[in-house]
Amino acid sequence: MKIYGIKNCDTCRKAMKALDAELHDVRDTPLSSAQLERFWDAFGQALLNTRSTTWRGLDEAARKTDPLTLLQQYPTLMKRPVIEHGDELLLGWSKEVQAKLLG
Numbered sequence: 469m470k471i472y473g474i475k476n477c478d479t480c481r482k483a484m485k486a487l488d489a490e491l492h493d494v495r496d497t498p499l500s501s502a503q504l505e506r507f508w509d510a511f512g513q514a515l516l517n518t519r520s521t522t523w524r525g526l527d528e529a530a531r532k533t534d535p536l537t538l539l540q541q542y543p544t545l546m547k548r549p550v551i552e553h554g555d556e557l558l559l560g561w562s563k564e565v566q567a568k569l570l571g
Contacts, residue, residue, distance in 0.1 A: 469569075472499070472507075473548035480549045483561045487569060489551070494543040504536050507550055510557040515539070517547040 469489040473480035475496075484491055492499075499507070507515050516535050517523060522544045523531070530538070539545055551558040551565065558565045 470552040472503075472546070472550040472552070474544065477548050479561045483549050483551065486566070487551070494546060498540065498543055499546075501536070501540070504539055507546075507557065508536055508539075511547075511550075511559050514559060515547055515550075517545055520545060 469487055470492055471480060471483055471487070471489045472492045472494055473483075475481075475491060475493050480491065483489070513535070516539065522542050526538075526542075547559060549559075549561060551569070553569060558568065
């Protein structure tokens, strides 16, 4: 199992504590274009965290940029965590995701 997020994100820390998983810090090691496309195909617009501080700091022109380009330029715009469980991808650390992974 692998968790994609950032090491100082509280939600990612909670997921890491509950799961026996490896953290891929998207700030330290940016995602490849193929990984971002896979995540986008799985989650669409939900992958882009429009409530983040990073998003609020962008001007209107930047917000209209292609979402995958934005995610490559600003990895913290990605909603976190993205959890890779086998071939399945899960987004966030909601009660539903926890129930699915923890039984």
